[in-house]
Amino acid sequence: MKELKSMQKNITKIDYYSCGYCVNDLNLVFKGHGKEKRCFGAGVFLLKHAEHGYILFDTGYTTDIYNCGFIGKVYNLFNPTFVNPEDMIDQQLKADNINPDEIRYIILSHLHPDHIGGLCKFPNAKVIISYKAYERYQAPHLRDLFIKQFIPEFFETNLIVLSESQLTSTHTAYFPACDMFGDGSVLISNMDGHAYGQICALVDGEVFLAADTCWGTDLIDKIPSMKFIPKKIQDDYSEYLNVSRILARMKNDGIRLLFSHDKYNRKEIL
Numbered sequence: 001m002k003e004l005k006s007m008q009k010n011i012t013k014i015d016y017y018s019c020g021y022c023v024n025d026l027n028l029v030f031k032g033h034g035k036e037k038r039c040f041g042a043g044v045f046l047l048k049h050a051e052h053g054y055i056l057f058d059t060g061y062t063t064d065i066y067n068c069g070f071i072g073k074v075y076n077l078f079n080p081t082f083v084n085p086e087d088m089i090d091q092q093l094k095a096d097n098i099n100p101d102e103i104r105y106i107i108l109s110h111l112h113p114d115h116i117g118g119l120c121k122f123p124n125a126k127v128i129i130s131y132k133a134y135e136r137y138q139a140p141h142l143r144d145l146f147i148k149q150f151i152p153e154f155f156e157t158n159l160i161v162l163s164e165s166q167l168t169s170t171h172t173a174y175f176p177a178c179d180m181f182g183d184g185s186v187l188i189s190n191m192d193g194h195a196y197g198q199i200c201a202l203v204d205g206e207v208f209l210a211a212d213t214c215w216g217t218d219l220i221d222k223i224p225s226m227k228f229i230p231k232k233i234q235d236d237y238s239e240y241l242n243v244s245r246i247l248a249r250m251k252n253d254g255i256r257l258l259f260s261h262d263k264y265n266r267k268e269i270l
């Protein structure tokens, strides 16, 4: 185990992009929650590392969700999805004068359609996933909601698969992690529960990119009252519950939790 040398700030910015969204009724997810239709944006976070350049955390939806056969139709039926060409992450980056070729790394939290949709637009980026996610990529379960058409040809060539020993090589107060650049700036941790092999990122010790460990900051306390079917949709509900206790501790300690599907008013987060 390696101790972190220093906690100097190496991430100079974090921007948030909502790349399409789906609509769900929280009444169907949590017991005792009144009727509330909520739009869940497919969030993408853009980090800029002082030395290593641009890093994307996830890639949002693609308009191909309407054009990927039976599985896409089923997905849309249970999870009404809205995405326009200009919502896709590559288009939004271009609108901000960032060329997709400038993205050096893409951390894929997990392989659900709302996280991998824009991946095909970044053939120059190294793609980071966990060894567990790679296992499911090779042999997906139905529950993984894996849409193979969204995986581009360059995927295997550009892939960096984080091994178990890498993911446990650094200590934090909350979980073992992988120190991505060896400077403490991006600590990648395996957070199972929602999806097998999901990874999250603690950024400069202050901000936690929490992916789908929960659907929103206000919903962490509701996790114990999740209904039967949404529980079954999670890869492992008991692990999901365990992770929610870690989230609650981090939140208490003043770490800012950023979920993939929460609402953020500002594009500039840091």
Ligand SMILES: [Zn+2]
Pocket: 110, 112, 194, 195, 212
């Ligand atoms: Zn997901």
